[in-house]
Amino acid sequence: xxxxxxxxxxxxxxxxxxxxxxxxxxxxxxxxxxxxxxxxxxxxxxxxxxxxxxxxxxxxxxxxxxxxxxxxxxxxxxxxxxxxxxxxxxxxxxxxxxxxxxxxxxxxxxxxxxxxxxxxxxxxxxxxxxxxxxxxxxxxxxxxxxxxxxxxxxxxxxxxxxxxxxxxxxxxxxxxxxxxxxxxxxxxxxxxxxxxxxxxxxxxxxxxxxxxxxxxxxxxxxxxxxxxxxxxxxxxxxxxxxxxxxxxxxxxxxxxxxxxxxxxxxxxxxxxxxxxxxxxxxxxxxxxxxxxxxxxxxxxxxxxxx
Amino acid sequence: xxxxxxxxxxxxxxxxxxxxxxxxxxxxxxxxxxxxxxxxxxxxxxxxxxxxxxxxxxxxxxxxxxxxxxxxxxxxxxxxxxxxxxxxxxxxxxxxxxxxxxxxxxxxxxxxxxxxxxxxxxxxxxxxxxxxxxxxxxxxxxxxxxxxxxxxxxxxxxxxxxxxxxxxxxxxxxxxxxxxxxxxxxxxxxxxxxxxxxxxxxxxxxxxxxxxxxxxxxxxxxxxxxxxxxxxxxxxxxxxxxxxxxxxxxxxxxxxxxxxxxxxxxxxxxxxxxxxxxxxxxxxxxxxxxxxxxxxxxxxxxxxxx
Numbered sequence: 330x331x332x333x334x335x336x337x338x339x340x341x342x343x344x345x346x347x348x349x350x351x352x353x354x355x356x357x358x359x360x361x362x363x364x365x366x367x368x369x370x371x372x373x374x375x376x377x378x379x380x381x382x383x384x385x386x387x388x389x390x391x392x393x394x395x396x397x398x399x400x401x402x403x404x405x406x407x408x409x410x411x412x413x414x415x416x417x418x419x420x421x422x423x424x425x426x427x428x429x430x431x432x433x434x435x436x437x438x439x440x441x442x443x444x445x446x447x448x449x450x451x452x453x454x455x456x457x458x459x460x461x462x463x464x465x466x467x468x469x470x471x472x473x474x475x476x477x478x479x480x481x482x483x484x485x486x487x488x489x490x491x492x493x494x495x496x497x498x499x500x501x502x503x504x505x506x507x508x509x510x511x512x513x514x515x516x517x518x519x520x521x522x523x524x525x526x527x528x529x530x531x532x533x534x535x536x537x538x539x540x541x542x543x544x545x546x547x548x549x550x551x552x553x554x555x556x557x558x559x560x561x562x563x564x565x566x567x568x569x570x571x572x573x574x575x576x577x578x579x580x581x582x583x584x585x586x587x588x589x590x591x592x593x594x595x596x597x598x599x600x601x602x603x604x605x606x607x608x609x610x611x612x613x614x615x616x617x618x619x620x621x622x623x624x625x626x627x628x629x630x631x632x633x634x635x
Numbered sequence: 636x637x638x639x640x641x642x643x644x645x646x647x648x649x650x651x652x653x654x655x656x657x658x659x660x661x662x663x664x665x666x667x668x669x670x671x672x673x674x675x676x677x678x679x680x681x682x683x684x685x686x687x688x689x690x691x692x693x694x695x696x697x698x699x700x701x702x703x704x705x706x707x708x709x710x711x712x713x714x715x716x717x718x719x720x721x722x723x724x725x726x727x728x729x730x731x732x733x734x735x736x737x738x739x740x741x742x743x744x745x746x747x748x749x750x751x752x753x754x755x756x757x758x759x760x761x762x763x764x765x766x767x768x769x770x771x772x773x774x775x776x777x778x779x780x781x782x783x784x785x786x787x788x789x790x791x792x793x794x795x796x797x798x799x800x801x802x803x804x805x806x807x808x809x810x811x812x813x814x815x816x817x818x819x820x821x822x823x824x825x826x827x828x829x830x831x832x833x834x835x836x837x838x839x840x841x842x843x844x845x846x847x848x849x850x851x852x853x854x855x856x857x858x859x860x861x862x863x864x865x866x867x868x869x870x871x872x873x874x875x876x877x878x879x880x881x882x883x884x885x886x887x888x889x890x891x892x893x894x895x896x897x898x899x900x901x902x903x904x905x906x907x908x909x910x911x912x913x914x915x916x917x918x919x920x921x922x923x924x925x926x927x928x929x930x931x932x933x934x935x936x937x938x939x940x941x
Contacts, residue, residue, distance in 0.1 A: 545851040575928065
């Protein structure tokens with residue numbers, strides 16, 4: 330009985346959105362092909378946000394136009410609002426991601442809305458998308474705490490997750506947006522959600538490694554029954570203006586973790602490492618992923634002693 | 636019922652031993668005082684190895700001579716052989732650490748001995764130390780795999796651990812020397828050891844974050860009953876010649892993990908962070924610890940979106 334998880338790759342969106350340099354569309358597409366070659370089958374490729382807000386993703390329509398067909402993979406785009414949805418729909422992409430935050434302050438800073446207003450907006454956006462036959466993923470952010478407010482009540486997270494599922498999200502990603510969470514919180518939140526009726530196969534965990542907890546949190550979530558995890562090649566996705574701060578959970582690290590646990594991911598780690606090394610070259614900086622760095626330095630002499 | 640773990644701090648030995656620069660003795664002692672101020676009570680302060688082999692620790696006797704008294708803390712020194720033990724004893728230190736590897740190739744490269752020869756050596760070294768009233772900790776290295784040989788049989792690890800306990804080590808640290816292990820291995824090895832009669836309170840876990848697994852492995856070990864963990868401030872201790880490679884489990888990350896789990900460590904994270912920031916200044920390079928880096932960049936703006 331081989332257990333299996335599936336990975337949702339966010340390097341092209343969450344990874345690139347805060348990078349100070351704009352990666353050319355052709356290089357993004359080359360990266361996408363490396364992700365596909367490694368075996369990834371769910372890839373968030375861009376975001377239909379205002380180009381002046383996130384210049385790194387201003388080529389969203391061009392990226393979608395250049396997507397390969399007949400790969401068997403699903404390509405996703407983030408949409409923040411009805412305008413973004415229109416642009417996404419026009420581009421031809423069929424899978425969209427929406428988002429809102431569990432924290433009022435974070436939500437206000439992110440989209441200038443109360444959480445209640447965001448829920449109302451997402452009902453309209455998701456309803457329209459579903460009517461058009463698109464599939465929808467919803468991120469619920471700051472589920473383990475907010476960088477501004479601190480504590481976030483798990484019951485508030487639960488209510489938002491259940492609402493998103495009810496509105497028709499095929500999947501809700503529990504977003505530890507700033508990597509605040511620890512494994513006990515993960516276990517407790519997953520239990521609360523399942524006890525509240527959320528189907529576990531429609532939950533995913535989106536982690537950041539800001540405090541070194543990504544693998545531990547993924548491991549706790551796996552033990553609690555989650556089988557769907559977000560990763561970003563080489564761990565890109567942290568705010569690059571924070572010197573040395575870690576970003577998203579590195580996809581390589583997740584593949585390494587599950588390989589060690591004897592859990593199938595369908596991803597070839599050697600090929601994935603190549604995607605990370607090329608990304609470091611494209612961005613022209615050191616990237617934080619641990620396995621990424623270990624594979625860069627694999628030929629060095631062993632260290633001494635215990 | 637508050638659970639509690641204790642931390643064993645290795646930044647002054649495992650952390651500094653491979654650094655290309657030699658930290659002056661006075662700066663080491665200042666670092667030690669910061670560790671004590673943070674609440675650490677078991678600190679490996681140096682190693683009595685040949686000065687030409689590890690110049691960074693050539694001041695071992697000077698470090699021991701400068702140790703504060705009446706702190707309530709225990710200070711430890713690594714000794715590789717009878718010569719090292721003599722030097723340690725002369726220095727006045729009362730707690731020593733010995734080491735051997737579960738892998739023949741790693742042991743040969745590290746101490747130019749077969750594992751069997753190392754066991755015989757350690758019996759003599761540990762016997763002498765115990766006769767002198769010293770306490771002894773034993774590292775058993777490469778317990779989850781060897782960078783040269785790959786697979787290491789858990790039964791071989793078990794036999795070495797039981798031997799070290801039998802010889803009189805008050806504690807055996809299970810060393811994942813190159814950060815190869817994953818949580819399933821941790822759980823299985825701890826179970827094997829306990830089932831074989833090893834008292835769990837005499838086992839510790841020594842991890843490296845090479846592949847981003849340190850916190851996950853510590854979490855798994857905690858769930859398996861281990862209550863003693865090695866850490867190194869700011870995660871120093873990787874081979875600094877490997878560009879970007881991570882080092883030991885960062886003590887800050889372990890404190891963060893356990894604080895999140897509601898488990899007492901006795902360590903003040905804010906004060907510990909200061910020790911890491913000062914260490915980065917001493918070494919003049921970016922250090923890999925995640926919480927270390929997050930606390931360095933704490934004042935940066937939040938990032939956008941999910």
